[in-house]
Amino acid sequence: MDWQTLPSLAALRAFDALARTGSLSAAGRLLNVTHAAIAQHLRALETHFGVPLATRDGQTMRLTETGHELAAALGEGFDIISDGVARLTERQAAAPVNVTLTATFAEAWLMPRIGDFWARHPEVDLRLMPSVRLVDLRRDQIDVAIRFGTGDWPGVQVEPLLLDAFVVIAAPGYAAPREGYAGKTWLFSRPASEQEIWGRRIGVDFETEPAQEMPNNSLVLSAVRAGLGVSIQSRALVEAELASGQLVALHEGDAGGLGYHIVTRP
Structure with a gap:
């Protein structure tokens, strides 16, 4: 396809709208432009092809034989484009x-x-x-x-x-809130780096305190529920268990700007 030999896409789109609606005003409303803009595109196409494409018939526009030929080609082409766009849109909407x-x-x-x-x-x-x-x-x-x-x-x-507080938690049978966490075994996971950050904020170093490292935070919470030690967690993660009494809070502090964020591509 040689794009240099084709009229402007805007002019072709305007003529297609004119052919579908039968009037300059209706075509303008369809494309959200003035009827004068449609007329200008019509004149540009007639200049390009060197023949009339439509003539006025009262309040409507009647296509010439060449106009009907162009309208049929454009209608088929734009319908194919519309169907292709619809398929791609549906496919994207269905994508996980x-x-x-x-x-x-x-x-x-x-x-x-x-x-x-x-x-x-x-x-x-x-x-x-x-x-x-x-x-x-x-x-x-x-x-x-x-x-x-x-x-x-x-x-x-x-x-x-979610920007939330952090809490030091334990099972009720392991420690009571009034006892604090001094001398208790700390349970932590290095991938959950906030635990070490918050630990330092309250003077706890997992390298020097009695501590047990676990591969992920799910195991940390399971161990805490089993009464094996204490842990530092985002309050949002244990809110329900604190409310039910399954876990108790030994200390609560400000998250210091740390929190959960939704991250997407630009």
Whole structure:
């Protein structure tokens, strides 16, 4: 195709609208332009082809034989384009939305709330991909990441989701709130780096205190529930268990700007 030999796409689109509606005013309304703009495009096309394409017939425009020929070709072409765009749009709408987040956040915070989203958006195929691994959103084909930190990350769009306090927690049988956490065994996971950050804020160093490291935060919480030690957690992750009495809070502090954020590609 030699684009240099074709009239402007705007003029062809205007003529197609004129052919479909039968008047300059109606074509203008269809394309949200003035009837004068449609008339100008018509004149440009007639100059390009060197023949009349439409003549006025009262309040309407009657296509000439050449006009009918052009209208048929444009109608078929634009219909093919419209069908192609619709197929691509439907395919994109049906594509899954891949969300990466930590397993602990998914289990403790997202799952109790996701039912409402599913009810309102049954058409969205939301695929949760629990992981503590830092991902490249584009390379790993991730649409949304929910990550913990300050939110000051370059090259991505960041929206705060949850900025919350931290708490030192334990099972009721392991420690009572009035006892505090002195001399207790600390349970932590290095991938959950906020635990070490918050620990230093309250004077706890997992390298010098009695501590047990675990591979992920889900195991940390399981161990705390079993009465094996204390842990520092985002309050949002244990809110329900604190409210039910399954866990107790030995200390609570400000998160210091740390929180969960929604991260997407620019």
